[in-house]
Each structure stands twice: as structure tokens, then as C-alpha cells.
Amino acid sequence: MYKQLNLWENGETLEPATVQSQITPQNLILPDGDLVIYPNLFDTTESDQLFYELYNNTHWRQDAIKLYGKSIPLPRLTAWYGDRGTSYTYSGIEMNPEPWTSILLQIKSKIEPLSNVKFNSVLLNLYRDGKDGVSWHSDDEPELGNNTVIGSVSFGDTRRFMFRHKSKKYASQEVNLTHGSFLLMRGTTQQFWQHQIPKTSKPVKPRINLTFRVIITST
Numbered sequence: 001m002y003k004q005l006n007l008w009e010n011g012e013t014l015e016p017a018t019v020q021s022q023i024t025p026q027n028l029i030l031p032d033g034d035l036v037i038y039p040n041l042f043d044t045t046e047s048d049q050l051f052y053e054l055y056n057n058t059h060w061r062q063d064a065i066k067l068y069g070k071s072i073p074l075p076r077l078t079a080w081y082g083d084r085g086t087s088y089t090y091s092g093i094e095m096n097p098e099p100w101t102s103i104l105l106q107i108k109s110k111i112e113p114l115s116n117v118k119f120n121s122v123l124l125n126l127y128r129d130g131k132d133g134v135s136w137h138s139d140d141e142p143e144l145g146n147n148t149v150i151g152s153v154s155f156g157d158t159r160r161f162m163f164r165h166k167s168k169k170y171a172s173q174e175v176n177l178t179h180g181s182f183l184l185m186r187g188t189t190q191q192f193w194q195h196q197i198p199k200t201s202k203p204v205k206p207r208i209n210l211t212f213r214v215i216i217t218s219t
């Protein structure tokens, strides 16, 4: 039902040729959306190292949502880091960020020049195997404001990232998010589109995803 993306066009870059393959963006032409992907922003060696560090040193937590009075564990582990004062309510769970670590700041500094924003928080997800996933949603919580920018970095096994337009059903698409990839979602993407990482019965190894966000703070 979902076709693999084939609508990429190469973007332009001003970087030296040596690093060009890593930072050449592929823009996705989508109605009412603005998605850009850098398939290999982090090379394999760097990605292996970052995966290992994040897997072992993140304060992963098992959160649960309340549904009809029952507590249901999320099918993934999560963690929240960021500037002080950027608390965030996610699926009814209030998250208070832990302070930035050097590794998170290292990743953040690599994606910020490509994103044209300063991110002040990051939500990490650990998909332990194919039974973990995230169901259809938009990242449109009020703390993010309109036209929010979300910078999504992936390490570990490849998973399918699917997105569907809220009313233009024919426009559904999907892309594989690979080890070391960077996906930038901006403009009206969250207003008009939903996304998910489906569970899979295929054997998959763990995957870590980091969604860097700009939380609007009152101070």
C-alpha cells in the first residue's frame, strides 16, 4: 500500500566535495509538508560509536499511558534531555529533561547548522526489537508551537518510517531510516501529516532514534 519514496531531488550544498556525499540533502516533494533527509550524515564508524554510547549511557525509562483506567506500557523505552525549563507533556506523560550530555551536544551541534534552529530538547526512543514501535501521531503538542522544526537522528537497525496526510489519503509515503541518517521535518508537516514506526515480525536489532525539538518556554 505504501510506496517507497522515489521523489527525491538533490539539494544544493556549499560544503567541500569530500564531505558532500554525507551532507547532500534529498528533499521530498510532499503536499503541505517539508521533509529533508540526509541518509548518511554520520558515517558508519561514528554511528557505531554513538549507538554504543547512547545505548549504554542513556537513562532509559519505561513509561506507560493510562487508557480507560488501565496503565499500558509504551512499546519502546524513552528518555528526555534538554535545557532546564523545557518540560514537555507527551502522551499525557510529563517529562522533565535531564541535563545535556556531551554526546547529545555533539550530535546536536552536527545537525543544527543544517536545521537553522537551536534545539533546546531531545526525546530519545529505544526500539528494542520488532515488537517496539510508535503508532500514528503528529508532533503537534502546544509546547512546540506552529511550524515547529524536528530533527530526527537514527542509529542501529533500519526501521520503516511511514507518513500519511491527514486528509489526502493517496499521498501516503514511507522511507527507511538507516544507521546514521538525519531526517528534518519542518513547515506545516506536523499540521498536515502523521507518522509512525510500525512494529514488524521480521527479526530486527535495536534502534535508537533522537528527535531534537524546540520547546517554547515561558521565560
Ligand SMILES: O=C(O)CCC(=O)C(=O)O
Residues within 6 Å of the ligand: 123, 125, 134, 139, 152, 161, 177, 195, 197, 209, 211
Ligand atoms: O523513531 C522515529 O523515527 C520516530 C519517533 C517519533 O516519531 C517521536 O518520537 O515522536
Ligand SMILES: [Fe+2]
Residues within 6 Å of the ligand: 137, 138, 139, 195
Ligand atoms: Fe513523532
